[in-house]
Amino acid sequence: MQGSSALSHITVLDLTRVRAGPTAVRQLADWGAKVIKIEMPAGLDEGEGPGGPRDGSDFQNVHRNKRGITLNLKSPDGVAILKKLAAKADVLVENYRPDVKDRLGIGYEAMSAVNPRLIYGSISGYGEDGPYRMRPGFDQIAQGMGGLMSITGLPGQGPVRVGIPIADLCAGIFCAHGIMVALVEREKSGKGQWVKSSLLQAQLFMLDFQAARWLMRGEVAKQAGNNHPTSIPTGVYKTRDGYLNLAVSGTKIWTRMCEAIGAPQLATHADYSTSALRSKNRDKLHDELETYFVKRDTAAWIEVLNQAGVPSGPIYSIDQAFADPQAKSLGMVQKVGDVPYLGQPVTLSRTPSRAYAHPPKQGEHTAEVLKEFGYRDGEIEDLRKKGIV
Numbered sequence: 001m002q003g004s005s006a007l008s009h010i011t012v013l014d015l016t017r018v019r020a021g022p023t024a025v026r027q028l029a030d031w032g033a034k035v036i037k038i039e040m041p042a043g044l045d046e047g048e049g050p051g052g053p054r055d056g057s058d059f060q061n062v063h064r065n066k067r068g069i070t071l072n073l074k075s076p077d078g079v080a081i082l083k084k085l086a087a088k089a090d091v092l093v094e095n096y097r098p099d100v101k102d103r104l105g106i107g108y109e110a111m112s113a114v115n116p117r118l119i120y121g122s123i124s125g126y127g128e129d130g131p132y133r134m135r136p137g138f139d140q141i142a143q144g145m146g147g148l149m150s151i152t153g154l155p156g157q158g159p160v161r162v163g164i165p166i167a168d169l170c171a172g173i174f175c176a177h178g179i180m181v182a183l184v185e186r187e188k189s190g191k192g193q194w195v196k197s198s199l200l201q202a203q204l205f206m207l208d209f210q211a212a213r214w215l216m217r218g219e220v221a222k223q224a225g226n227n228h229p230t231s232i233p234t235g236v237y238k239t240r241d242g243y244l245n246l247a248v249s250g251t252k253i254w255t256r257m258c259e260a261i262g263a264p265q266l267a268t269h270a271d272y273s274t275s276a277l278r279s280k281n282r283d284k285l286h287d288e289l290e291t292y293f294v295k296r297d298t299a300a301w302i303e304v305l306n307q308a309g310v311p312s313g314p315i316y317s318i319d320q321a322f323a324d325p326q327a328k329s330l331g332m333v334q335k336v337g338d339v340p341y342l343g344q345p346v347t348l349s350r351t352p353s354r355a356y357a358h359p360p361k362q363g364e365h366t367a368e369v370l371k372e373f374g375y376r377d378g379e380i381e382d383l384r385k386k387g388i389v
Contacts, residue, residue, distance in 0.1 A: 001356045001357065002032040002034070002065075002356070003029055003030045003031060003032050003065045003353050003354055003355065003356055004030065004031045004032035004348070004351045004352060004353045004354070005032055005351050006031045006032050006348065006351035006353075007028060007031045007032040007033040008032040008033075008034070010028065010032075010033040010034065010090045010091060010183065011033070011034045011036070011088065011089045011090050011091070012025060012028050012029070012033045012034065012035045012036065012089065012090065012091040012092070012093065013036055013038060013082070013085055013086060013089050013091070013092040013093070014035050014036060014037040014038060014066060014093055015038050015073075015092065015093065015094040015095075015096070015106075016093055016094060016095045016123070017095065018095070018168075019058075019062060019139070019165055019168040019169070019172070020095060020123045020137075020139075020167075020168040020169070020171045020172045020175075020199060021093060021094065021095035021123050021172065021175075022062035022063055022172070023062055023168065023169055023171075023172025023173060023176075024093055024121060024123060024171075024172040024173070024175040024176040024179070024197075025037075025066070025093050025176075026062050026063070026064070026065070026172075027172070027173060027176035027344075028091065028093075028176055028179065028180075029064070029065035029066050030064075030065055030343075030344050030353045030354075030355070031344075031351075031353050032351070032353075033090075033091070034067075035065065035066040035067065036066070036067055036068070036069060036085070036089075036365075036369055037063065037066045037067065037068040037069070037359075037360060038068075038069055038070075038071050038073075038082070039068065039069075039070050039071075039362055039363070040070060040071075040072060040073070040074075041070040041071070041072055041363065041387060041388075041389060042070065042362055042363065043387075044072055044074075044387065054359070054361075054362070059359060060339070060341075060358070060359055061341070061342065063359035063360070064336070064341055064355050064357060064358060064359055065355060065356060065357050066357070066359065066360055067360055067364070067365040067368070067369060068359075068360030068361065068362065068363060068364050068365055068366075069363055069365055069366040069369045069370070069389065070362060070363035070366055070389050071366075071388070071389055072387060072388050072389070073104050073106060074104070075387075075388055077383070077386070077388045078388050078389075079104060079105050079106060081370075081383075081388065081389070082106060083110075083111070083114045084373060084374075085369075085373055086111050086114050086115050086118055087114050087115050088115075088373065089115070089118065090117070090118070090119060090183065091118070091119045091120075091121060091179055091183070092111055092118060092119075092120050092121065093121040093122075093123075093175070093179070094106070094120075094121070094122055094123075095122070095123040095124065097124065097134060097136070098124065098128050098133050098134065099134060101122075108120045108122070108194045112192060112194075115192070116191060116192060117186060117190065117191065117192045118192040119179050119182045119183060119186065119192045119193065119195060120192065120193075120194050120195065121175050121176075121178070121179050121195045121196075121197075122175075122194065122195070122196045122197070123171050123172065123175050123196075123197050123198065123199075124137060124196075124197075124198045124199075125137015125138070125141070125142065125198060125199050125200065126198055126199070126200045127196070127198045127200065127201065128196050128198075132200075137198070137199045137200075138199075139165035139166070139167045139168040139199060140161050140165075141199075142167035142168075142199035142200050142202070142203045143161050143162060143166065143167055143203060144159065144161075145200055145203070146167065146199075146200055146202075146203025146204050146206075146207065147203070147204070147207055147210070147211075148161075148162060148166070148167075148203055148206070148207065149161055149162075150221075150222070150223070151210060151221045151222065151223055151224070152223065153223050153225065154223060154225040155222065155223045155224065155225060156223070157223060160223075166203070166206065167199040167200075167202055167203040167206075168199060170202035170203070170205070170206050171197045171198060171199045171201070171202035172197075174197045174201075174202050174205070175195060175196075175197040178195040178196075178197060179195050181195075182195050209230075210229070213229075227282060227286070228247070230279075231247065231248065231249035232248070232275065232278040232279050232282050232285070233246060233248050233254075233257075233278065233282065233285055233286060233289060234246060234247045234248055234249070235286060236315065237286070237289060237290050237293040238290055238293060238294055239293050239294060239296060239297060239298040239301060240294055240295065240296055240297050240298075241297045241298055242297075242298045242314075242315075243298065243314075243315050244293055244298050244301050244302070244312060244313075244314070244315075245312060245313045245314065245315050246289075246305070246310070246311075246312050247310075247311040247312065248310065248311075250275075251274075251275075253309065253310055253311075254267060254272075254278070255267045256308045256309055256310050257305065257308070257310045259308070260304050260305055260307075260308035260310055261289070261292045261293070261301075261304075261305075262292065263289075263292055266288070266289075271284065271285070272285055298314055299314075302314060331343060331347075332345070334354055334355040335355075336355050336356060336357065336358055337358075339358065341355035343355060363389070366380070366389050367380050370383075370389070
């Protein structure tokens with residue numbers, strides 16, 4: 001069984017841990033790649049790592065759809081086995097610090113010498129080069145250094161982290177994207193290459209239009225809370241029974257909104273008639289609009305505004321988000337037995353992705369995988385006795 005037939009011809013060696021690296025490999029596994037997760041043998045690992053307990057939701061979320069083996073990479077014999085696997089694999093993904101992989105003898109140059117067609121994916125905190133290359137990486141640190149925390153939260157509140165590990169997740173997704181690009185390019189050149197991503201690169205890229213405002217116009221964005229920095233009025237408004245999310249961009253939608261809420265005079269008001277004026281007087285406008293929104297319930301406003309072509313919606317807690325009928329129709333929750341997993345946010349008409357297997361137990365498939373790569377039962381047992389697998 002596989003997650004999809006799309007990448008069913010691709011074999012991936014997974015040396016990753018924590019979140020960013022496993023996220024990259026999960027993208028490949030969910031699209032059908034034959035993933036072999038490689039861990040240290042029991043008793044040689046360092047106990048529970050930053051990814052949390054093996055049976056915890058965090059670990060389960062990023063390691064589904066994989067097989068698992070144990071391999072002592074601190075041993076020359078273990079490295080020799082990894083190289084034998086790499087000789088036939090298509091992709092290897094790791095998130096060791098640069099000095100660690102080179103010290104172990106499993107860096108890009110060493111593995112590429114074994115298999116010139118190998119796509120070697122690396123995720124680090126700050127990149128493989130530069131003055132911070134040896135620093136340990138962590139999502140929240142990248143959020144701060146990448147500028148995100150300076151624009152998140154209410155004005156004057158002080159820096160605020162985003163509620164998900166966005167630097168980790170994006171670095172992983174971008175690495176997987178790079179690996180897939182390299183696989184496509186290999187069909188033409190016949191050669192592998194080194195795919196590198198980092199938490200800091202990912203976070204800087206995700207600044208997107210805020211980064212462009214600085215690079216092209218010299219504007220340094222500040223915290224704006226729920227107010228959109230350029231599309232006004234966009235933000236959160238109190239209603240009779242809760243809150244409403246509203247997004248108004250451009251003159252047409254602004255005019256529609258004013259008519260929909262029963263305030264057509266606001267569309268041509270001297271303080272709000274242009275985007276520039278609405279930006280200048282945004283706080284006053286927010287307060288004035290709220291005098292209308294508090295008169296009705298959130299659901300009623302959502303119906304009225306969307307009928308008028310004005311983007312609006314509720315503000316859900318996570319349980320409410322998954323309970324929404326539209327979210328359910330998207331099939332984002334996929335069960336393996338009784339366990340629900342979060343599915344991929346992309347659908348393919350012929351080769352869809354699905355969750356099909358729980359994360360492997362530590363070393364669950366060691367014998368099975370090694371046999372596929374030519375090892376005999378006696379050899380595998382000898383490797384176990386020596387603590388290599």
